[in-house]
Amino acid sequence: MADTVETAPDMRTEIAGIRMKNPVMVASGTFGYGPEYADLVDLNRLGAIVVKGICAEPWGGNDVPRMVEVRGGLLNAIGLQGPGVDGFVKTYMPFLRQFDTPVLVNIWGRDEAEYEEVAARFDDVPGIAGLELNISCPNIKEGGIAFGTDLTMASDLIRRVRKRTRLPLIPKLAPNVPHVGRFAKAAQEAGADAISLINTLPAMVIDIETRRPVLANKVGGLSGPAVHPVAVKQVWEAAQAVSIPIIGMGGIETAEDALEFVIAGATAVAVGTANFTDPTTVTRVIDGMVTYLKRHGLSSITELVGSIRD
Amino acid sequence: MQIEQAKVKSHTLVGGDYRELVLSAPHTAGAARPGQFVHLRVPRLDGSVLRRPFSIYRARDGQLSILYKTVGRGTEAMEAMAVGDRVDLIGPLGNGFPVEAAGNSPLLVAGGYGVAPLSFLAEELAPTRGTVFIGGGAARDILCVGDFESMGWEVRITTEDGSLGEQGLVTAAVDGWLAAHPDATPVLYACGPEGLLRAVGERGVAASHTAWLSLDKHMGCGIGACLACVQKIRGEDGSVAWKRVCCDGPVFEAAEVEWDG
Numbered sequence: 001m002a003d004t005v006e007t008a009p010d011m012r013t014e015i016a017g018i019r020m021k022n023p024v025m026v027a028s029g030t031f032g033y034g035p036e037y038a039d040l041v042d043l044n045r046l047g048a049i050v051v052k053g054i055c056a057e058p059w060g061g062n063d064v065p066r067m068v069e070v071r072g073g074l075l076n077a078i079g080l081q082g083p084g085v086d087g088f089v090k091t092y093m094p095f096l097r098q099f100d101t102p103v104l105v106n107i108w109g110r111d112e113a114e115y116e117e118v119a120a121r122f123d124d125v126p127g128i129a130g131l132e133l134n135i136s137c138p139n140i141k142e143g144g145i146a147f148g149t150d151l152t153m154a155s156d157l158i159r160r161v162r163k164r165t166r167l168p169l170i171p172k173l174a175p176n177v178p179h180v181g182r183f184a185k186a187a188q189e190a191g192a193d194a195i196s197l198i199n200t201l202p203a204m205v206i207d208i209e210t211r212r213p214v215l216a217n218k219v220g221g222l223s224g225p226a227v228h229p230v231a232v233k234q235v236w237e238a239a240q241a242v243s244i245p246i247i248g249m250g251g252i253e254t255a256e257d258a259l260e261f262v263i264a265g266a267t268a269v270a271v272g273t274a275n276f277t278d279p280t281t282v283t284r285v286i287d288g289m290v291t292y293l294k295r296h297g298l299s300s301i302t303e304l305v306g307s308i309r310d
Numbered sequence: 311m312q313i314e315q316a317k318v319k320s321h322t323l324v325g326g327d328y329r330e331l332v333l334s335a336p337h338t339a340g341a342a343r344p345g346q347f348v349h350l351r352v353p354r355l356d357g358s359v360l361r362r363p364f365s366i367y368r369a370r371d372g373q374l375s376i377l378y379k380t381v382g383r384g385t386e387a388m389e390a391m392a393v394g395d396r397v398d399l400i401g402p403l404g405n406g407f408p409v410e411a412a413g414n415s416p417l418l419v420a421g422g423y424g425v426a427p428l429s430f431l432a433e434e435l436a437p438t439r440g441t442v443f444i445g446g447g448a449a450r451d452i453l454c455v456g457d458f459e460s461m462g463w464e465v466r467i468t469t470e471d472g473s474l475g476e477q478g479l480v481t482a483a484v485d486g487w488l489a490a491h492p493d494a495t496p497v498l499y500a501c502g503p504e505g506l507l508r509a510v511g512e513r514g515v516a517a518s519h520t521a522w523l524s525l526d527k528h529m530g531c532g533i534g535a536c537l538a539c540v541q542k543i544r545g546e547d548g549s550v551a552w553k554r555v556c557c558d559g560p561v562f563e564a565a566e567v568e569w570d571g
């Protein structure tokens with residue numbers, strides 16, 4: 001008895017000054033802009049909401065098919081369709097401000113100047129807790145992953161955007177680099193307040209009857225349980241390279257999946273693809289993490305962060 | 311829209327590769343309108359992250375049914391579902407067919423499993439009746455004929471191999487009907503493969519008849535969040551934009567659908 005904690009463990013956490021009631025967020029692009037899932041999920045229970053990627057003006061994205069299921073996951077090539085800064089703020093911010101849940105906006109640009117512009121335009125929008133800087137989308141030629149896989153480009157971009165915003169800045173790193181720790185460290189040195197990883201892994205599916213790629217964009221990004229061990233390894237490596245907090249994501253379906261990220265060094269986690277499979281995933285993960293903390297006699301989730309043993 | 315833990319009440323082979331799955335799902339069944347669909351999590355489908363969308367075929371007394379064709383891994387796994395099994399579904403989803411604007415003699419055009427939501431529509435349209443064109447590859451693809459006959463509809467069957475009804479494409483039969491009724495101004499409703507929808511849509515637009523088409527697109531979330539299921543749609547101001555088939559559709563008016571690009 002002495003070793004078990006009777007009171008509910010403390011799930012509160014903080015990323016770059018953003019206070020969250022628990023460490024479980026939803027991943028960009030898998031939860032729309034908020035209202036879409038509101039009938040099915042209590043948005044007040046989420047640690048934070050990260051909305052779909054936004055660039056300066058409305059953007060059409062790729063042709064269809066944009067998604068295909070594979071064993072253990074899916075490929076998407078949405079191509080960052082979105083309403084642009086003004087469209088997003090006007091249509092969705094009044095809705096999002098009603099909830100007691102921090103809102104992070106995922107931003108991207110076709111070149112450095114657009115990234116800077118988007119960051120600057122969000123700077124004085126009320127109700128936005130932070131910016132997740134997408135430098136790792138595999139689905140657009142302009143920008144995206146080109147920045148995320150080149151150390152110099154990544155760090156220049158982060159430095160430039162840093163100067164244009166007072167909001168917490170959270171670069172989202174690409175998983176497909178040989179030394180993610182170097183990127184994490186470069187991001188920290190360029191002024192990042194936290195790091196998100198992983199984005200999807202570049203991937204491809206071919207229809208052997210037609211001999212054509214299944215996705216209109218030919219290639220897409222792999223997400224879901226298949227990427228989970230890859231993501232855990234990248235988070236673990238990044239955590240050793242930096243002192244800023246890490247948001248871990250990739251293939252979380254259960255509390256156990258999320259806890260691996262926390263033990264590897266993530267301060268918070270995000271659920272992506274699993275929202276499609278089961279919209280109750282986030283709440284199940286939160287509840288399961290609480291159960292785990294109780295079972296291990298831990299009074300706070302923060303005690304578990306980076307607690308990996310040799 | 312809600313998540314419901316439905317229970318399998320019956321599961322029967324209705325011919326060919328088609329099965330009817332009857333589920334006890336009071337919330338979804340109570341709210342369902344023709345043309346809406348459910349997003350099913352297929353039980354025991356290892357390594358699957360996506361649900362599968364199916365049109366609602368019937369909805370009454372707390373039960374709903376779907377009529378599905380086995381075409382791949384998910385539908386194959388569905389064949390093993392047994393009475394009493396639990397099925398996680400989200401529904402009812404989508405906008406559905408507008409029933410108010412059907413006029414007094416609607417034409418329904420169905421291809422394959424596309425007949426399922428149109429049978430539900432005919433039920434809702436009663437006492438209004440009209441003509442239904444049911445097309446398929448062969449006799450085994452022709453379903454629900456009895457549903458329409460019992461409601462007093464004129465049923466026109468076409469098969470590509472001629473094994474039932476007239477031989478040829480269902481759209482040829484529609485052309486025949488339109489030519490024989492030059493003064494008619496029917497409202498058309500169609501559900502089936504994209505080729506059929508385009509052909510029906512073109513005829514509707516050419517003859518200035520309203521044609522409601524239920525589109526079929528690969529889906530992720532099914533509720534509007536992922537932007538996987540989009541179709542180019544022309545707005546009232548003439549501008550073309552992607553709309554989400556899962557929640558802005560699946561039913562669109564033919565004149566607003568931009569097929570190419």
Ligand SMILES: Cc1cc2nc3c(=O)[nH]c(=O)nc-3n(C[C@H](O)[C@H](O)[C@H](O)COP(=O)(O)OP(=O)(O)OC[C@H]3O[C@@H](n4cnc5c(N)ncnc54)[C@H](O)[C@@H]3O)c2cc1C
Pocket residue numbers: 069347360361362363364365366376377378379380381382383384385386423424426427525526527528529560
């Ligand atoms: C609004 C809507 C209503 C539908 N209603 C019916 C119905 O009443 N009866 C019926 O038999 N089928 C219906 N379908 C098609 C049905 O969803 C697919 O046949 C089914 O998803 C195939 O799954 P699978 O795993 O067996 O096939 P696979 O080909 O192995 O599936 C692989 C992936 O592609 C998707 N997919 C494959 N074919 C289709 C398709 N034609 N449309 C959408 N996604 C597809 C699957 O969902 C899955 O994600 C409907 C589709 C939509 C969009």
Ligand SMILES: Cc1cc2nc3c(=O)[nH]c(=O)nc-3n(C[C@H](O)[C@H](O)[C@H](O)COP(=O)(O)O)c2cc1C
Pocket residue numbers: 027028029030052053076078080106134137172198199200222223224225227249250251252270271272273274530536
């Ligand atoms: C359909 C879809 C759309 C996505 N859109 C974005 C996006 O706009 N911006 C971004 O940074 N990441 C995007 N992602 C990546 C996810 O946020 C997440 O990093 C990735 O999917 C791994 O997590 P998961 O395996 O839990 O899905 C998208 C993922 C999916 C599946």
Ligand code: FES
Pocket residue numbers: 528529530531532533534535536537538539540554555556557
């Ligand atoms: S399926 Fe996700 S938006 Fe339509």
